[in-house]
């Protein structure tokens with residue numbers, strides 16, 4: 530088979546196999562396919578030579594240990610930290626106090642009871658998207674849906690309503706560009722001091738985001754901010770005399786939430802609609818169930834528990850196409866995992882929902898799209914760490930309820946009225962931004978048809 534036990538290094542781990550070949554090159558070429566192949570061939574702990582000695586973990590107890598039980602020993606990696614240039618210290622890339630304090634401040638605003646006003650707001654954005662759809666059109670579904678989730682995120686986190694669509698677009702464009710150039714800078718071979726094009730552009734978009742956010746904060750403060758958007762909430766949780774550090778804190782959290790708030794859920798909704806296009810029986814069933822629950826009404830919070838089919842379709846989509854496809858951690862001090870694998874300090878750990886969710890012993894016939902894997906009984910019978918689209922432990926996605934609401938409400942409005950039909954082959958998946966996977970070049974071409982036409 531051509532593999533060897535990792536046992537010759539001082540930092541050797543027990544039970545971890547090191548596959549042959551150039552792991553860095555394989556990760557650059559097609560990281561999702563490479564990790565899946567590693568997990569399938571070599572088991573639940575695979576030793577990889579990346580920038581640092583790294584372990585791909587696919588064992589449920591090991592994953593629970595890293596994400597939850599011993600989470601304090603596993604920090605985010607340099608990759609996430611590299612985004613501090615643009616996004617500062619947001620929840621995603623902070624550690625210790627800098628993470629715990631804002632997480633505690635923000636958490637209540639993401640819980641169910643704080644989200645009652647969301648379904649009508651989401652519905653407005655979905656209706657605006659559908660108003661631009663015409664029977665028989667071919668369109669880029671990924672782009673159409675992402676614009677919709679950007680609108681929801683802009684309203685929820687930046688307080689930019691429907692009448693400020695141009696400003697939301699400007700934020701979207703600046704965040705996208707800043708992100709793109711940060712990744713280009715990190716992937717380039719250049720030394721830190723060299724003013725390369727990616728570095729210059731990263732700075733330019735960072736400054737643009739600084740200016741745009743500062744203006745927004747000034748406006749919210751001037752308005753006396755009793756609004757419910759998250760930026761106003763953040764402002765209210767600040768000390769009265771704000772100094773520049775507070776300003777930075779506000780900027781970083783507002784931008785971090787805005788970005789996290791549209792990207793993975795935009796991908797999830799687009800993929801869910803695509804899966805429905807490929808599975809007409811599931812599509813018809815979902816449409817009928819939503820029609821039965823809602824009739825012609827727009828969904829409210831009270832309807833959400835009854836939209837069970839939409840919940841299952843969304844869950845199965847995030848099993849098979851999890852947009853944050855991998856999570857990385859740095860080992861702080863030496864540790865031994867429940868499986869017996871020993872990890873040295875400074876090693877890297879990779880946990881991939883994409884590979885985990887394809888374990889045939891956890892999800893039989895894993896390539897098959899089957900929302901019935903998420904009946905309440907099936908969920909109860911499964912270890913919660915076998916399905917981790919939102920991560921787990923103290924750093925579990927703070928936006929999980931928000932994302933679920935966006936997904937369920939959007940599907941419940943779209944599915945009974947529109948049929949999505951695939952055009953051409955299924956889009957290839959790429960991971961160009963490092964954190965999430967998306968259809969190649971963000972293109973997912975489909976034809977849309979009104980069901981009542």
Ligand code: HEM
Nearest residue numbers: 620621789790793794853856918919920924926927928932
């Ligand atoms: C389908 C949609 C979403 C998915 C699949 C998703 C997934 C994830 C995952 C896997 C993590 C953990 C990353 C890690 O442990 O390294 C995470 C963290 C996070 N997510 Fe989400 N997310 C989604 C939507 C959202 C939304 C709507 C928000 C709203 C703001 C959000 C905000 C965050 C934040 C702030 C963190 C960092 C939490 C922390 O470290 O304390 N996410 N998300």
